[in-house]
Amino acid sequence: MGVTCVSQMPVAEGKSVQQTVEILTRKLELLGAEKQGTFCVDCETYHTAASTMGNQGQAGKLMYVMHNSEYPLSCFALFENGPCLIADANFDILMVKLKGFFQNAKANKIESRGTRYQYCDFLVKVGTVTMGPSARGISVEVEYCPCVVANDCWNLLMEFMQSFMGNHTPGIPSVFGNKHDSIYSPADSMVQYMELFNKIRKQQQVPVAGMR
Amino acid sequence: MADGVLSPGVNLEAFSQAIAAIQALRSSVTRAFDCLKDGMRHRETLEGREKGFVSAFQDSLHSVSRDLGELERLSNLVGKPSENHPLHNSGLLSLDPVQDKTPLYSQLLQAYKWSNKLQYHAGLASGLLNQQSLKRSANQMGVSAKRRPKAQPTTLVLPPQYVDDVINRIDRMFPEMSIQLSRPNGTSAMLLVTLGKVLKVIVVMRSLFIDRTIVKGYNENVYTEDGKLDIWSKSNYQVFQKVTDHATTALLHYQLPQMPDVVVRSFMTWLRSYIKLFQAPCQRCGKFLQDGLPPTWRDFRTLEAFHDTCRQ
Numbered sequence: 001m002g003v004t005c006v007s008q009m010p011v012a013e014g015k016s017v018q019q020t021v022e023i024l025t026r027k028l029e030l031l032g033a034e035k036q037g038t039f040c041v042d043c044e045t046y047h048t049a050a051s052t053m054g055n056q057g058q059a060g061k062l063m064y065v066m067h068n069s070e071y072p073l074s075c076f077a078l079f080e081n082g083p084c085l086i087a088d089a090n091f092d093i094l095m096v097k098l099k100g101f102f103q104n105a106k107a108n109k110i111e112s113r114g115t116r117y118q119y120c121d122f123l124v125k126v127g128t129v130t131m132g133p134s135a136r137g138i139s140v141e142v143e144y145c146p147c148v149v150a151n152d153c154w155n156l157l158m159e160f161m162q163s164f165m166g167n168h169t170p171g172i173p174s175v176f177g178n179k180h181d182s183i184y185s186p187a188d189s190m191v192q193y194m195e196l197f198n199k200i201r202k203q204q205q206v207p208v209a210g211m212r
Numbered sequence: 213m214a215d216g217v218l219s220p221g222v223n224l225e226a227f228s229q230a231i232a233a234i235q236a237l238r239s240s241v242t243r244a245f246d247c248l249k250d251g252m253r254h255r256e257t258l259e260g261r262e263k264g265f266v267s268a269f270q271d272s273l274h275s276v277s278r279d280l281g282e283l284e285r286l287s288n289l290v291g292k293p294s295e296n297h298p299l300h301n302s303g304l305l306s307l308d309p310v311q312d313k314t315p316l317y318s319q320l321l322q323a324y325k326w327s328n329k330l331q332y333h334a335g336l337a338s339g340l341l342n343q344q345s346l347k348r349s350a351n352q353m354g355v356s357a358k359r360r361p362k363a364q365p366t367t368l369v370l371p372p373q374y375v376d377d378v379i380n381r382i383d384r385m386f387p388e389m390s391i392q393l394s395r396p397n398g399t400s401a402m403l404l405v406t407l408g409k410v411l412k413v414i415v416v417m418r419s420l421f422i423d424r425t426i427v428k429g430y431n432e433n434v435y436t437e438d439g440k441l442d443i444w445s446k447s448n449y450q451v452f453q454k455v456t457d458h459a460t461t462a463l464l465h466y467q468l469p470q471m472p473d474v475v476v477r478s479f480m481t482w483l484r485s486y487i488k489l490f491q492a493p494c495q496r497c498g499k500f501l502q503d504g505l506p507p508t509w510r511d512f513r514t515l516e517a518f519h520d521t522c523r524q
């Protein structure tokens with residue numbers, strides 16, 4: 001696993017989500033990227049149940065349980081700003097048993113699905129982010145596989161993203177900031193997806209022009 | 213015509229007798245094996261069967277040894293072909309009447325001339341190189357100068373302890389580079405060089421001479437299933453395949469036959485410049501990527517980063 005940057009691509013003016021995805025993938029194919037199947041990242045939200053909260057009346061913390069088709073045998077459980085747990089895939093069954101402590105906010109389930117592309121040593125995943133039945137936005141994940149230290153290859157990653165995202169190239173992800181020269185891990189990617197999903201959920205409340 | 217050439221040294225009479233003797237020997241050997249193959253024939257008693265077999269086999273062995281003796285006697289009479297020709301028997305090629313179709317003889321002469329010339333020049337070169345030799349190899353030079361077959365390149369006969377010392381010194385020279393030395397296959401050392409968190413290099417050595425090098429990613433496996441260093445498979449990443457190519461080029465560039473330790477040190481110094489493989493933009497075009505690859509070339513002298521196609 002290399003270093004990954006997850007970002008959101010805004011929907012092009014006057015276009016649908018689907019059309020914007022097509023424009024993006026066509027650019028990638030022109031660049032010489034090759035299609036390599038599909039991918040999916042999903043995220044479920046859990047509230048800490050009322051019974052477990054102390055009588056201080058503080059708001060419950062949110063926990064996110066996520067899956068990534070790149071790691072089909074694993075399940076990721078994250079708190080916002082908190083630790084990230086990487087468990088076996090049957091962690092989901094455990095969550096069902098823990099119903100009394102964590103309640104699944106089913107309506108909040110969000111996922112990104114799309115095509116996986118390879119270009120040289122880069123992996124690019126362009127996905128449509130959906131919540132319930134409707135498309136909410138576009139995620140772009142770019143991984144530079146040979147490198148393991150995020151800050152070593154940020155400039156290189158950015159130059160690559162500029163080649164097909166133009167002026168929508170994102171800034172340096174916040175998870176890079178506190179990594180110094182430690183090794184980038186799959187959990188860092190999941191944190192980025194969690195942050196992206198949270199951002200898109202909030203956008204949902206204000207309908208954006210151009211989205212259907 | 214053939215008679216005229218062969219006759220001075222060869223007794224033709226004995227020659228034809230010898231051929232007949234070979235035929236006789238072959239048939240008696242065949243008989244001996246036939247006898248073994250057929251085994252014991254039907255006789256009334258077991259004893260009779262054994263006796264009959266042993267005597268038949270004895271007879272056939274006797275005739276084999278008789279025929280062999282005859283052949284040996286004749287072969288002394290045949291005599292040796294003439295050795296007057298400077299190219300010995302190959303000189304007979306010049307007698308080939310179809311010279312135009314098979315110009316073997318002239319090609320042979322040409323090859324002979326070349327090989328003579330090569331030997332001469334190699335001798336001169338060896339003399340020149342020996343003038344610059346280091347103290348520790350001077351002894352050997354003095355002794356074996358006359359005896360060609362013994363004069364091995366000095367780099368191949370250094371004691372393992374010396375190799376260890378040189379590698380240890382290099383290891384201490386570069387803090388961001390760690391070198392692990394092992395000898396899984398006898399005296400030849402193998403190095404696993406880890407450069408920061410960027411890459412790993414497997415270096416196969418013969419004495420202090422670098423034979424082969426493979427560059428892989430920091431997160432790639434460098435061992436085979438049985439736990440040995442995997443010196444055959446290449447990296448999964450294009451960038452490290454490219455760096456492997458360049459490292460092989462570097463091995464050819466850094467050559468100083470009489471000072472192998474300097475060669476290893478220069479190579480490692482060059483290799484160390486890859487610590488910024490993903491961070492250094494190309495010194496010519498100023499970009500990080502070209503065709504999806506970072507600047508994978510490092511100048512041998514200045515150690516500056518260039519894309520493969522941006523170097524001079």
Ligand SMILES: [Zn+2]
Pocket residue numbers: 494495496497498499502518519522
């Ligand atoms: Zn360049």
